[in-house]
Amino acid sequence: MSRSEFLTLAKKEVKDLFRDPKIIITMLVVPIVIFFILGEVMGYSISKTSEISNMTGVNIAVINYDNGTFSQYFINFIKNDLNSNVKVFANGTVYDLMRNGNYLIVFVIPNNFTYNIVNGVSANIESYTYIKEISISSLSQVSLASNLIISSFNRMVLLSYLAKAYPNMNATFFLNPVSANESVFINGNILPANTIESLTGPYIALIIAPILMFSIASSISASSMGTEKEEKTLEITLSLPVKRSYILLSKVLSSFVVSLIGLIGMSTAMLYYEYKIFSSTGISEAGGLNISSASSIISPTVLFLFALGFLFAIFVILLISIVASSLANNIREAQIIASYIWLPFLIPYILLIYVNISQLGSFGAFIVSILPASTPIIAIKSVFLGNYIYLLTSFIANILYIAIILYIGTKWFSGERIISSRPILSRKK
Template structure:
């Protein structure tokens, strides 16, 4: 309900502000009620603009009202990595924001799901005693380890593809209002080249293998599925912390001690390499792949050592004694 008080028109013609009273009837706290209450704003704003344009024409008959209201015209030019292109910076920032959220989220979901799959596989076989039977067969233990890694990789890649589709839909929906169509992405070098695709695939493969091997090494000390999940859970910190930090900041702007910690964590390099692929920074990608390869080789060596000894069968970390000691009455 819009109420026009007495003297409204006289105030406007005298150069004073006119006051309107808008009554909104709200029966509940919901978006639909809020939308109803804002219906009157559109015609009021249109009438206000009409008054402003008429006043400007009367005061400046030889000037366009648009020029008086907006006397400055901006011409935005982006300089990105030595390339100059005419476009608003908001378009590029929106694109970077979508990638900053998308890449870390996909890698985080992929690695966590892969580690859970590998840990569950080992723990179930140890709990059901099928791993002992498998080790007695005339098959090399390294072949068994390779088979487990291969099976887990297939499941993890399928989960990663599903996560990638979901994240892509999410980021597209959130940033659909950003005018990225005004950007020539190829001119800025923001398109994935064939080399970037290859290096990105190598990086993802090495990252998945290292996460699977790490989960298998830890899960060998479990008694059952529940204890395996408890043992692998703390490893997620190595994935979640870099992902969350790199969503909002680059490593280079962090304090040096935090930079050192971030660079030590191997999965930081996975996210850095994914972002570098988008801008064609091959040196950063190769450096990250090299670090991940060294870490993966060390983890695979440890996993192979565990599988070639009886520790794969006898190793146990019991949580029952810990619970009894913790919750036993004094």
């Protein structure tokens, strides 16, 4: 079979995949739509939760049994500094003030509040927060009184004492008398610590991208095979005068192309999802990322080895998914099989997100390196270590996996049992 004939067969497989609406909708369209919807929902939810930290215009009641200097300081603080609507009561009950929801927070200042502060004894304020139901937004309200108001007031009291004790000095100096310029030494470079922190997102993305691709690829390849078994078109393909290995490889290539398109679409949707979250919180995802410093860590070498390892890994996943799903008789059975196939490949990724490969010891690192489809993450780790033994081991192991699975798959596709086989899941006891 010539090269052009193989490409023709591969193009046919790609067209067949795109012609199937079930694959396009369930594997490509639905994940993208879900992430876009999640982005909007999460962005709205976070913005509403963040609004709680803004105390402007919030109705606050204060039952003041103290009437001392510091209780008045506290009332003026929440009224003026926080721009809240404050109403002070000489007496009353919390229940009466809160039962109608007229006040978000009620503070009760005891009669010894000022006396304790003046005499160096920790004073106490009772705080009550009105919530309508249990949610993250409500839980934020509960912590608002202590985390925002009380903490801010404590800081103000501290600064006032420091200003009196050291009138010739800036009192805020005592809050942070020592600062640190943090740097790290990695991969032969000394870099600011915030560069590493800002690279956490891209680093995690390099790990999550293969996991997403594994999921998409196994589902698409399994669905493709399940469709052919269900519609009885596999018999026609196998009757063509071509090598069975070419048929298998053409299915791998077509599934890879469609999966890659699905990954690009899903990645775009995920970026939108992250953008909505960060924009809603007002946090810059870049975090002061220095591009020149970052490029010395995630260098072209890292990306090249990662991409090469990714090709090996996805090839292994696709071969296993196509061969395994050929045991199914329809799409449902094929997808059940595919749902279990890619999960074991998560092991090295989950492990190496939290653990350095050097912490595993030589034997442990060797075991992780020979796990199928582990090459992308081993590539990243090996470049940082400056030790390519584990990466070479992973490449060799995955080449062997590809050769073995391709041999087994070719033999399986050459037999007649692929047409008449029944999956284990559907066999009657």
